Amino acid sequence: MTSPDTDAQQPQSGFRQYLPDLDTPRFRTIAANDVQGHARELLEHHRPPWLYGLYVHWRKLFQEPFKGVTNDGVVRPGLFGLRDEGVPIGAITRAARAVVSQLSPAQAARTLLHVDSPEWRSWSNPEFLLSDKGIRLDAVPGALRDAVLALLAATLSPEGYEKALAAMRINGFLGELVNAPAVMNEHSYNFVLFGEPSEEAPWGWSFYGHHLCLSVFLYRAQIVVSPWFTGAEPNLIDAGPHRGTRILHEEERWGLQLMQSLTDEQRARALVYREMKDPAMPRGRWNHDDQRHLCGAYRDNRVVPYEGVVVGSLAAAQQDLVRRILRQYLLYLPERARALRLADCEAHFGETYFCWIGGCGDADPFYYRLQSPVVVAEFDHHSGVFLANEQPAKFHIHTLLRTPNAGDYGAALRPHIAAGSVPQDYVWEG
Structure with a gap:
C-alpha cells in the first residue's frame, strides 16, 4: 500500500495548495478540543448543521430492522451459504482472547456486546465520534492497543492489514496538517467485539473511525468483511516518517x-x-x-x-x-x-x-x-x-x-448457522 518516496514528487502532492486557514473558528475549535469535546460540538451544539441533520437522519435509518441493500427492495434468497474458506480461526480466536484478557470491567462492559447486537450497524466514517462504544485505541495502554492491532493482523490478509495501517497513518498525517491530533491521529479508532471469541460459534468485531471502518463476522473457517469503508484526504503522505505511503x-x-x-x-x-x-x-x-x-x-x-x-x-x-x-x-x-x-x-x-x-x-x-x-x-x-x-x-x-x-x-449466513450447529433459538435480530 506504499509507494517509493519519489512518488511524493508526483502531481498527487497538489493537495498542499489547498491547505486550510487554521486561524478560522472551525479549526481553532477543533484544535482546542479532544474527541469528546469535538463530538459535543455536533451532538449538543449542532455544529456543523448539515452534518447534524445527516446524523439525525442516520439515527432514523438505524431504527429500521435490518434488511440489506437490494436493487429492487426485495432480498434475493439462496446467494450465500456456509463453506470452508480456510480462515485461521484458531489464531484469530487466540488473538481476540488476548484482547479480552486485558480489558478492565468497565472496558469490557462497553466493548463485549452480544453477537446479535444491533450496534453492529452503528459505525460511521466522519471524525466525529457519533457512536461511542468499545475502546478507543488512542486512549488505552499500549499493550492493549497492540493486542487489538494483532487481532486485525490475524484476521485480515497481510496486504489488507497493511492497507488498514496505511489508512490509519494517513489519518494521523491529516490530523497533523490541520492541527487536530487529539481528534484525528493514527490510533483514533474504536474497537468493539460481538459475541465470545470461539472456533465453533459465530462472533466478530467492528473497528471504526475517520476514513476506516471494518465490520468482520466470523464463523469457523468462514469470514465476512462487509460493510467496510476506506478513505483518504489526502491519499498520499508526502512528508514525515511515513512519507510515500499511498492508498486507493x-x-x-x-x-x-x-x-x-x-x-x-x-x-x-x-x-x-x-x-x-x-x-x-x-x-x-x-x-x-x-x-x-x-x-x-x-x-x-x-x-x-x-x-x-x-x-x-x-x-x-x-x-x-x-x-x-x-x-x-x-x-x-x-x-x-x-x-x-x-x-x-x-x-x-x-x-x-x-x-x-x-x-x-x-x-x-x-x-x-x-x-x-x-x-x-x-x-x-x-x-x-x-x-x-x-x-x-x-x-x-x-x-x-x-x-x-x-x-x-x-446476516445471510446466520439462518444457516441456526439451522445447523448452534441452538435453534439463535436468530439475527440486528
Whole structure:
C-alpha cells in the first residue's frame, strides 16, 4: 500500500495548495478540543448543521430492522451459504482472547456486546465520534492497543492489514496538517467485539473511525468483511516518517482504465451523469457527506437500482479489468476467502453492472460503481472536508464495499448457522 518516496514528487502532492486557514473558528475549535469535546460540538451544539441533520437522519435509518441493500427492495434468497474458506480461526480466536484478557470491567462492559447486537450497524466514517462504544485505541495502554492491532493482523490478509495501517497513518498525517491530533491521529479508532471469541460459534468485531471502518463476522473457517469503508484526504503522505505511503490509487487506476477501454456505445450506457454534481441528479442523489456514494454509513437497507453497462457483455480484457478492481475491493479478505468471493462475483458477471459519473480523462475526478447480487463496490473522488478544494479532487478518495441481499454483517449466513450447529433459538435480530 506504499509507494517509493519519489512518488511524493508526483502531481498527487497538489493537495498542499489547498491547505486550510487554521486561524478560522472551525479549526481553532477543533484544535482546542479532544474527541469528546469535538463530538459535543455536533451532538449538543449542532455544529456543523448539515452534518447534524445527516446524523439525525442516520439515527432514523438505524431504527429500521435490518434488511440489506437490494436493487429492487426485495432480498434475493439462496446467494450465500456456509463453506470452508480456510480462515485461521484458531489464531484469530487466540488473538481476540488476548484482547479480552486485558480489558478492565468497565472496558469490557462497553466493548463485549452480544453477537446479535444491533450496534453492529452503528459505525460511521466522519471524525466525529457519533457512536461511542468499545475502546478507543488512542486512549488505552499500549499493550492493549497492540493486542487489538494483532487481532486485525490475524484476521485480515497481510496486504489488507497493511492497507488498514496505511489508512490509519494517513489519518494521523491529516490530523497533523490541520492541527487536530487529539481528534484525528493514527490510533483514533474504536474497537468493539460481538459475541465470545470461539472456533465453533459465530462472533466478530467492528473497528471504526475517520476514513476506516471494518465490520468482520466470523464463523469457523468462514469470514465476512462487509460493510467496510476506506478513505483518504489526502491519499498520499508526502512528508514525515511515513512519507510515500499511498492508498486507493489502484482502485482509481483500474476503474479509469476500464472506463477508457469501453467503446462509445458501451461508455454511453455506463455514463449516468456527466458532471460530478449534475443538475440532472434527482433530489438526494448527492449529499454533503456521502456526495455520490449510495451505500455508506447507516444505509443498510438502501434500494440501489442497477444502472450502467453489463460486465458480462464486455470483452475478455475488459472483464479482466473488472477482476483487478474486485481484487482490490476484496483485499481485506484472507487469500482463500478472497479467491472464493471473487469466484462468486465472476459467476454473476451476466448481472453485474458498471456505471460512471464524471469525466474519463486522465485528470478528471470521477465516481464509479460495480454492482451485482453479491457485491456493491463504490469509488468516489470528493471535494475537500478538511482541505479547501471546493470541487472533487483526485487526492481525496472514498471507497466502500457492501454485500447486498442481506450479506452484510454475516446476516445471510446466520439462518444457516441456526439451522445447523448452534441452538435453534439463535436468530439475527440486528
